Amino acid sequence: MFNTLQDLMLHNKSLTYVLMAVVLICFIGFWRFLTGREERNRRY
Amino acid sequence: MSTENTKNGSLFTPFNIVAGIILAAGIVVTIMRFTMGLGAVTNLSDNNPWGIWIGFDLLCGVALAAGGYTTSAACYIFGFKRFHAAVRPAILTAFLGYALVVFALNYDVGRPWRLPYPIFYQQGTTSILFEVGLCVFIYLTVLFLEYLPAALEWKGGLDKYRGILVKLTMGLTILGVILSTLHQSSLGALYLIVPSKLHPLWYTPYLPVMFFMSSMFAGLSMVVFEGTLSHKYFHHKMDEDYNANYLDLQFAFAKGAAWIMAGYLAMKLLGLSMDNRWHYLFTGYGAWWLFEVVGFVMLPCYCYAVGYRDRNIGLVRLAAPWTVVGIMLNRFDVSLIAFNWQLSSAERYFPSLGEIIISLFVVTVGVLVFRWIVTRMPIFYAHPAYKDSSH
Amino acid sequence: MKRRHFLGLMGAAGVSLTTAVTAKASSSADVAGMPNVGGVLFDASRCIGCRKCEAACNQVNDLPKPAKPFDDLTVLDATRRTDAKSYTVVNKYVPKPGENPVFRKIQCNHCMEPACASACFVKAFKKTETGAVVYDPSVCVGCRYCMVACPFNIPAYEYDKALSPRVMKCTLCYPRLLEGKLPGCVEACPKEALQFGKRRELLNIAWDRVTANPDKYVQHVYGEHEMGGTSWLSIAPKPSFAALGMDEGLGTTSAPELTSGALAAVPAVAGIWPVLLTGIYAISKRKDKIAEEEKKAAVEAAIAKASADAEAKLAEELTKAEVANKRRIEVEVKKALEAAAKDSEGGEDA
Numbered sequence: 001m002f003n004t005l006q007d008l009m010l011h012n013k014s015l016t017y018v019l020m021a022v023v024l025i026c027f028i029g030f031w032r033f034l035t036g037r038e039e040r041n042r043r044y
Numbered sequence: 045m046s047t048e049n050t051k052n053g054s055l056f057t058p059f060n061i062v063a064g065i066i067l068a069a070g071i072v073v074t075i076m077r078f079t080m081g082l083g084a085v086t087n088l089s090d091n092n093p094w095g096i097w098i099g100f101d102l103l104c105g106v107a108l109a110a111g112g113y114t115t116s117a118a119c120y121i122f123g124f125k126r127f128h129a130a131v132r133p134a135i136l137t138a139f140l141g142y143a144l145v146v147f148a149l150n151y152d153v154g155r156p157w158r159l160p161y162p163i164f165y166q167q168g169t170t171s172i173l174f175e176v177g178l179c180v181f182i183y184l185t186v187l188f189l190e191y192l193p194a195a196l197e198w199k200g201g202l203d204k205y206r207g208i209l210v211k212l213t214m215g216l217t218i219l220g221v222i223l224s225t226l227h228q229s230s231l232g233a234l235y236l237i238v239p240s241k242l243h244p245l246w247y248t249p250y251l252p253v254m255f256f257m258s259s260m261f262a263g264l265s266m267v268v269f270e271g272t273l274s275h276k277y278f279h280h281k282m283d284e285d286y287n288a289n290y291l292d293l294q295f296a297f298a299k300g301a302a303w304i305m306a307g308y309l310a311m312k313l314l315g316l317s318m319d320n321r322w323h324y325l326f327t328g329y330g331a332w333w334l335f336e337v338v339g340f341v342m343l344p345c346y347c348y349a350v351g352y353r354d355r356n357i358g359l360v361r362l363a364a365p366w367t368v369v370g371i372m373l374n375r376f377d378v379s380l381i382a383f384n385w386q387l388s389s390a391e392r393y394f395p396s397l398g399e400i401i402i403s404l405f406v407v408t409v410g411v412l413v414f415r416w417i418v419t420r421m422p423i424f425y426a427h428p429a430y431k432d433s434s435h
Numbered sequence: 436m437k438r439r440h441f442l443g444l445m446g447a448a449g450v451s452l453t454t455a456v457t458a459k460a461s462s463s464a465d466v467a468g469m470p471n472v473g474g475v476l477f478d479a480s481r482c483i484g485c486r487k488c489e490a491a492c493n494q495v496n497d498l499p500k501p502a503k504p505f506d507d508l509t510v511l512d513a514t515r516r517t518d519a520k521s522y523t524v525v526n527k528y529v530p531k532p533g534e535n536p537v538f539r540k541i542q543c544n545h546c547m548e549p550a551c552a553s554a555c556f557v558k559a560f561k562k563t564e565t566g567a568v569v570y571d572p573s574v575c576v577g578c579r580y581c582m583v584a585c586p587f588n589i590p591a592y593e594y595d596k597a598l599s600p601r602v603m604k605c606t607l608c609y610p611r612l613l614e615g616k617l618p619g620c621v622e623a624c625p626k627e628a629l630q631f632g633k634r635r636e637l638l639n640i641a642w643d644r645v646t647a648n649p650d651k652y653v654q655h656v657y658g659e660h661e662m663g664g665t666s667w668l669s670i671a672p673k674p675s676f677a678a679l680g681m682d683e684g685l686g687t688t689s690a691p692e693l694t695s696g697a698l699a700a701v702p703a704v705a706g707i708w709p710v711l712l713t714g715i716y717a718i719s720k721r722k723d724k725i726a727e728e729e730k731k732a733a734v735e736a737a738i739a740k741a742s743a744d745a746e747a748k749l750a751e752e753l754t755k756a757e758v759a760n761k762r763r764i765e766v767e768v769k770k771a772l773e774a775a776a777k778d779s780e781g782g783e784d785a
Contacts, residue, residue: 001467004562005663005691006170006552008465013169013698017178020705024222027709028215083594090518090591093579121712123719154577154592154600162556166574172694173580174556175701214716222708226701233697237554237584240685252697 063408070405073398077151085398091384092393099379100403101148103231104372105141106180107255110263111270112138112187113217113224118300120217127293129286132194132423133274134267139187140410146184148406172233179227186220197430198421206430228259235378243382245324245333248315251378257308261301262371268294268301268364278418283425291357298348298360301367305345312337329382336377340370469547473566473612474634474666475621476641477540479679480651481628484511484525484538491623492523492542495608514680517541518591522605523620530678537672539679540620540629543568543589543605544658545666550690551604554584559602566634566666567607575602586662586685607666634666641670657681663689734776741775 002008077085088095115134118124150156163181168174189209196206232255235242248254271294275282282290316322324330344366351359380393395403418424490505492498499520503510511527523542530537549568552560557574560581577600582590593600608618616622621629630637638659645652650673657676658665662685669681677683745768752764 002465003467003469003564005466005548005689006562009170009553009691009695009698010168010558014167016702017167017169020702024219024705024709027713031713077597079597081593081595081597081600086594088592088594090516090582091588093582093592117712121716121719123716123723152578154579154596155575155598158557158574158576161574161576166557168556168558170553170691170694170698171556171580172697173554173578175698177556218709218712218716221712222705225704225708229700230697233694234580234583236697237550237690237693238586239688239693240586240682241583249696252700 063412066401066404066408069401070408073401073405074151076398077402082152082154085396085402087393087396087399089391089393091387091391094379094383095393096380096395096399096403097148097152099376100372101152101406102145103375103379105145105148106228106231107259107262107371107375108266108368109138109141109145110224110228110259111267112141112190112263113220114260114263115267116190116217117221118296120214121221124296126289127296129283129289129424129426130267130271130293132191133270133418134263135187135190136194136414136417136423137266137270139184139191140414142180142184142187144406144410145180147409148402151402172230172236176227176230176234179223179230183220183223183227186216186223190216190220194421194423197427200429224259225256229253229256231255232378235383238383241384241386242378243324243329243385244319244321245316245329246378246382248319248321250311250315250318254308254311254315257304257311258371258374261304261308261367264297264301264304265364265367265371268297268360269368272361272364274418274424278424281418281424285426286424294357294360295352295355298352298363301363302345302348302352305341305348305367309337309341309345312341329385332377332381336370336373340366340373344370469562469564470635472547472564472634472666473607473631474545474637474668475566475607475618476630476632476637477667477669478628478630478644479537479539479669479671481626482525482538482540483626483628484508484527484536485625486510486525487623487625488540488620488629489521489523489525491619492605493521495611495619496522496606498522511538515541516591517543517589517604519593519595519601519603522603526680528679530672530674537679539669539671539681541589542620542667543607544587544661545605545607546662546690547664547666548662548689548691550584550586550662551581551590553690553694554580556580563609565607565609565612567609567612568666569606569609570602570604572599572601577602584690586682586690634668637668641668645670660687661685663687663692738772738776741772745771745775 002011073085082088086095086097111134115127116131119127119131146159149159153159159177162168162171162174162177189212193206193209196202196209229252232251232253235247235251236249239247271290275290316325325334344363347359347363347366350356351363384392422430486505486508493501493505501520511525514526515521515524517524523540525538525540527536527538545562545566545568547562549560549562551570552558552562552568556578557576559571559575560568561571562568577592579592579602581602582588582592590602590604592602608616608620611618617631618629621631630640632640638656641656641659645654645656653671653673653675655670655676657669657671658667669676671679671681675683748771749764749768
């Protein structure tokens with residue numbers, strides 16, 4: 001429980017900012033996984 | 045700083061004399077600012093805590109540096125590869141623009157050495173300003189990395205690092221667009237917290253959207269405008285690839301700017317309707333609002349459109365600085381002119397000489413550094429050794 | 436003045452326009468509120484403009500002595516606001532010409548959801564259970580966004596300090612509250628125009644007083660709902676709060692709610708943009724690839740056709756021609772091939 005909306009938002013936003021960074025990094029990893037074989041096929 | 049004067053070899057060109065005077069005055073005011081405090085050199089007050097160092101240096105600086113993300117997105121994401129030669133000048137302009145924004149902030153905030161606090165020490169994540177600060181900080185780094193290959197080519201012998209950076213181009217471009225979307229819109233969102241202070245014609249929940257949209261055509265217009273100027277003064281530095289696509293780029297950006305401006309105008313109109321602000325149009329502020337929207341968005345938009353249709357490059361080159369002035373007018377309106385509109389005229393803000401000098405000082409530093417770099421590094425031309433590289 | 440009540444509602448909508456995120460950042464079900472929060476009730480009809488509260492404030496907060504002493508009431512002739520050297524000021528208003536003046540004390544209203552705290556990017560402001568909104572100068576960068584954000588124009592800045600300027604505002608005498616003492620101004624008031632207590636109880640007292648004297652008071656407790664409510668409550672004699680220079684159009688939306696829409700758009704951009712932009716990139720790359728392949732295929736087909744034609748022609752010629760002509764014909768074939776290749780390339784764009 002939080003006493004003020006301000007405190008609640010501080011908590012939520014702080015966590016969200018961290019997760020945003022994690023999400024962006026995961027996007028890169030998943031894109032590489034998704035397209036990883038494209039390059040190889042092309043070379044064959 | 046002596047080799048730039050290509051015309052007659054003298055240091056005392058009119059440009060250099062004016063720049064020298066501004067730099068000298070700027071240094072004097074800088075010393076005053078950091079020995080006697082903000083009160084000694086600014087007209088800031090308790091009612092008007094933000095002056096032109098925010099309204100011009102920050103808001104206009106960031107909006108007009110939007111050419112970096114718009115051009116690199118057009119080239120690398122949207123597939124306009126033939127505009128490749130325009131990316132480097134745009135990235136350099138954006139990088140210098142943001143660097144100067146941060147430089148100018150050191151004058152404005154009370155304790156500049158604490159500027160890293162919100163990011164590294166104690167994060168006030170509910171603040172829109174936190175978001176702006178974080179994005180500007182990361183984006184400045186991104187722009188630096190995007191600019192770095194040019195510096196490495198100039199230095200030579202560091203191909204390994206250059207290669208790594210070039211591989212990152214796509215990721216950096218996308219990250220740049222995300223960060224730009226966020227902080228360009230957030231600069232507008234800064235004012236969402238003051239419905240009682242900002243005039244209703246400018247206060248709208250669409251403020252973030254409008255700041256973002258206007259940053260796009262501000263960026264495109266700056267690229268056209270800056271390209272025209274650079275062509276005049278740095279023509280000897282430009283290679284065939286740059287020159288061949290130069291007109292095409294200006295027309296394409298004119299088309300893009302006109303189209304985005306149409307969307308921006310639509311948002312302005314819909315915003316009035318959404319909040320029922322029609323009656324304010326018939327007041328003094330209404331006339332000023334129409335002056336801004338009709339005179340500095342609608343008309344340059346039309347000018348761009350006609351210029352593009354008729355393949356009239358003169359009109360396009362007229363519309364570009366016109367739009368840039370319009371953007372500055374809009375940022376001034378939101379941050380200064382329509383802000384605190386209910387206060388008596390005695391309580392309103394007008395910039396002091398010291399504030400104007402520092403703003404000119406910052407712009408002058410930017411122009412000089414830009415000149416220094418483009419006369420040395422491969423910005424307007426591809427470095428012979430890296431001509432076929434994709435970057 | 437016109438009420439701009441819709442502003443508050445609109446602000447909460449934020450930039451949800453393009454992102455379809457929910458307008459409210461969070462449900463208020465997670466917020467307990469501060470049922471026992473402290474506050475002060477100010478009754479403007481009791482204030483006589485003696486400036487004793489100003490003097491007490493100056494003393495307990497160790498603020499610099501003003502140019503004119505506190506018993507000089509001519510100061511009241513000018514309208515003032517709080518500044519770096521005075522956390523509180525009393526102003527004189529004459530609602531109706533010829534009638535008695537009314538006085539109003541100005542200081543931090545200690546919002547329940549402070550705009551300064553919402554705006555601060557280093558968490559320098561905090562709402563405490565005592566009611567006080569306190570400021571921590573040890574982290575303050577001096578961006579002054581709190582001053583921009585405050586709807587009551589309260590925080591002031593030490594513009595004359597070069598190295599260690601602070602934001603200056605009333606602390607509700609937070610250090611004294613912790614010691615169990617009253618705020619300096621409340622203690623000094625000779626007319627009980629100021630009353631310290633639990634906000635909940637003060638609201639009851641205020642409404643009792645206002646409803647018991649409907650002819651005397653404006654039927655409103657200022658600060659009950661303004662900007663989400665404030666710890667400092669005010670009641671005023673008729674005609675209006677606006678006559679005492681108070682903004683009656685602030686609305687009831689708190690500062691965090693005004694920005695929650697825009698804040699909610701931030702993660703949405705981080706989530707959607709990479710997908711969208713990479714998608715556009717992939718599409719434009721794919722289009723390039725297809726165009727490339729089509730071009731290649733078209734060129735090959737054209738060359739194949741040209742060679743077939745040339746071979747047929749050659750066979751025909753050979754049957755008629757003499758061996759001596761053979762060299763000439765070969766040259767012609769070569770020419771035809773080159774021309775065909777050129778044609779097919781040139782015709783590609785059409």
